Amino acid sequence: MADEALSLVCTDCNAQLQSVKEAQAHGEATGHSNFEESTEAVKRLVCTECSKPCRTIVEQELHTKRTGHTTFEDQTRAAAKAMSTEMEMAKARAVEAGEGTDKKDVELVEPEVDGQALAELEAMGFARNRGVRALHGSGNTGETPKPSLTPEEAKALAAELLAKARRKRELEEKELQRLREQERIRSGKELAAAARLEAELKLKRSMEARRLEKEEERKARERVREMLEEDKRARRVRLGLPPEPTPEELEAERAKAAEKAAQEAAKRLPPPPVIPDADRLRDLLVGMKRGTSDAAAVTLCFQTLLRLCGNAANDPGNAKYRRLNLGNPALAARLLPDARAFLEAAGWAAAEGEGEGVLVLPGAGSPAEVVRLTAAGEQLHSALNNPFFGAL
CATH class of the missing domain: 1.20.5 (Single alpha-helices involved in coiled-coils or other helix-helix interfaces)
Incomplete structure (x- = not known):
């Protein structure tokens, strides 16, 4: 079967057809008239749920979209049949002539018609069998019927x-x-x-x-x-x-x-002073987290604030940890706009004689100052590690 024709291919549009009858219907619908035999069988993908056959992957996907069916069986090889183009064309001519195809040994006899009229019809684009049938049905008058469409149309x-x-x-x-x-x-x-x-x-x-x-x-x-x-x-x-x-x-x-x-x-040491701003520290962090959709920027800001508070609390006597220049481009790039309010709630404040963006810790490393910074660090640690922080 590998060398026998299994389908017909329209050379005008590459459509694959499985019989002469389909080729005739394709030609009447499109005006194409050039076909070649092919040894490649027409694809047959059968839905196992409703038995709907599909010829292409596009048809298969459309069927799945409309019905929800996803399982198909490839029956291309089982459905492939060798075709005899000449025999099928002969049968088609017999059907058009009205003789039927019930008998396998039917003798196909073409009716006698006006040869000149038939030639004129063929020159206008009509197939020979259609021209013969038209002239035979009209009594062989030789009158050329006007085609419904010109070749250009x-x-x-x-x-x-x-x-x-x-x-x-x-x-x-x-x-x-x-x-x-x-x-x-x-x-x-x-x-x-x-x-x-x-x-x-x-x-x-x-x-x-x-x-x-x-x-x-x-x-x-x-x-x-x-x-x-x-x-x-x-x-x-x-x-x-x-x-x-x-x-x-x-x-x-x-x-x-x-x-x-x-x-x-x-x-025992005296109890640490009460930090009245602990709730405010948390509210400020929640506001910063909800105020932007950039999770990476929020994380970077919280990590920077935690480092600033940790350095000042762990080494309160170090002057470089007690003074912040928020106008520094490197520091400003890591902080959100509301970070200044959080730093002020943690103990930093503007000082006279400093620039507008400079904050300092005025407590000189007192226990109350260290406790406040520690509380701010605890809130930041919770915001960074608790996945539900600010969600409720």
Whole structure:
């Protein structure tokens, strides 16, 4: 079968046809009349869900778009049949002559018609069998029927049909591209939502594990305390004392505990001062994060602020860490517009005799100043490491 004709190809538009009948229909629709035999079979892709055959990948994609069916079976080799162009053309002439093709050995006899009239019809572009049928049906009068289209009109019509088909294919390709882009966006959103859900579940699992760990620690401490109490009662019994302490013993223990607590309180440092601006520091960071869609710029700004606060808190006596020039191009490129308000809330302030963009720390490294800078650093650390910072 490799050397036998399996299809016909229109040399005018490269359309592949699987029979002479299809070639005739193609020629009548487009005005094309040049066909060649081909050993390449017409592609046949059959939908396994509805048995719809498709000849091209474009037809397959359009069928999938309209029905949602995605599984196709390639039956090209099974459906390929060797064709005899001459025999099929003979059958077609017999059908046009009205003799039918039920009998395999039908004798095809062409009706006698006016030869000159037939030649004139062929010169005007009519196929011979159509001209014979027209003259035979008109009684061989020889009158030349006027064709519905001149050759020029037929060519123009064929060009128009080809242009329409080309535009249709372009529109279909654009529609397929649009659908593919929608599917890509939808898949991206689903992946992002799945990632967020996984992060939330991971956080919940971590919190639950921490809660269970604390509960287990509490129970362990309770068991140790009970064991110590039991051991204490056993020692008292061995010493000939009552299992439980007497009121006098309890009072002595309370007095001893109070004295110990007073001694420890005297050793402890005074509590750090209350930082009233902690909430404001967080609100400023949330505002900067929500005020821009550039996540990289937000991260860079927060990292820079954290370095500035950390340097000043860790080395309060270093003058270069206590003075900031916000007009410096390198520093300005790393900070967002609202960063100055955050620095002022963390303790920096404008100083007399300095430029407009210069801020200094006026506290001379006092404990309150260090605590304020530390609080600002904690808020920045939370903003950089907590994925839900500012989301609620």
